[in-house]
Amino acid sequence: MRTRPYRVVQWATGNVGTRSLRCVIEHPRLQLVGLHVHSEAKAGRDAGELCGLAPVGVQATRSIEDILALKPDCVLYMQQGANFDDICRLLSAGINIVTTRTEFNHPASLDPVLRARVEDACVRGASSIHATGSSPGFITEALPLVLGSLQRRLDMLRISEFANLAPRNSPELLFQVMGFGQAPDPRRDAGRAHHLRQAFAPSLQLVAEALGLGFDSVEASGDVALARRDTRIAAGELKAGTVAAQRATVTGLYRGKPLMRFKATWYCGTDIDADWDLRGDGWHVEVDGDVPLDLAIRFPVTPEQWPRVSPGLTAHRAVNAVPYICAAAPGIRTTVDLPQVVSDLGP
Known part of the structure; x- marks a missing residue:
């Protein structure tokens, strides 16, 4: 059993990175x-001050040289965009x-060239890298693999994600970035579908291959529903006839038939011109197979x-994965490669 804590560096302090930073500071087995x-x-x-805690004696730096000099066991890499130069330097x-x-x-x-570069860095440094999170990650990999363990035949896996954005007072995000309250724009719909395809198709493909199947092709689409009347939300007002709900769907096909589907539905109002399932924040997972399953996961928070x-x-989940990736063989390690991630909640 390991007796010393894992030495960890937090990389980036956005919303997720700040939470991760606090978790590392408070974790009983991480330093x-x-x-x-x-x-x-x-x-x-x-x-400590950057995440709402008392000072801990660790100063933030913008220099990768400072991080390399620390020789940590693991970096929790949570910045926007992947800088492969930095990633490969850390791994090497x-x-x-x-x-x-x-x-x-x-x-x-x-990309094969990037993959070879990362794998080579892992070999040279005897290190490994693992990607995880909630979505994609937990809901598209960890949970489906567990549910798949009950099956001897899988006809279809459907994962639906729901987010009610009406209570969120983020006008710039909702109206400018996401396009709520705007006229329908097919280009925006196509861009949303492309983004989800890039983010979710590989994750679903991983599960399909782990189950001995795979995808012949992947389809992605996006569509919107409009407000039927003026609606007031926390961020402002949605005018009648403007975008009030958005959907994006990614489907992996096997032998010409849909095998796995991820559908994200975000909405700012329920009085829309379409008959959509608009349930509360959370996930709905349906498994069609020789052991049919239907799971609803809710986030019961105000x-x-x-x-x-x-x-x-x-x-x-990323913080909890640190001990597992530190013990893993060198390379890009997936949810399929690692043992089940178990949280250490001890004192």
Whole structure:
């Protein structure tokens, strides 16, 4: 049994990274030894203060050289966008990585040149990298693999994700970035479908292959529903005839038939011009096979609690995976490669 804590660096402090940082500081088997940030305003500040805790004596840095010099066991890599130069430098130096980036969920889906570069860095550093999170991750990999263990035949796996955005007071995100309250735009719908295909198809493919199946092809689509009347939400007003709900669907086909489907539905109002399933925040998982299953997973939190709770959906599984990736063989390691991730909640 390991007697010393894993020495960990937190890389980036957005919503998820800040939660991860706090979890590392408070974890009984992890030791925060470094913090990498991108903002000049955060550089030099104490890591504890950046996540709402008392000072811990670890100062944030913008220098990868500082991180390499620490020789940590693992980096929790949670920045926007994957910098493969930095990732390969860390791996080549023998530093393991757990990331919430989606590029590494299914190694075969990576650009072959990039994959070879990362794998070579893992070999040179005897290190490994693992991608996880809530969605994709837990809901598209860990849970389906467990449910699949009950089957001897799988006809169809459907995963539906629901997010009621009406209580969220984020006008720029909802109206400008996501396009709620705007006129329908087919280009935006296509872009949303493309984004989900890039993020979720590799994760679903991993599960399909693990079950001895796979995909012949992948389809992706996006559509919207419009508000039937003016609607007031926390971020502002949705005018009648503008976008009030959005869906994006990714489907993997096997032998010409749908085998796995992920559908994300986000909405700011329920009075829409379409007959959609608009249930509360959470997931709905349906398994058609020789052991049919129907699971509803809800997030029973108030709108006021949501900003505090939601970052943990992605951050916690990554933090809990640190011991497993540190013990893994060198390479890009997936949910299929690692043992089941079990949380250490001890004192």
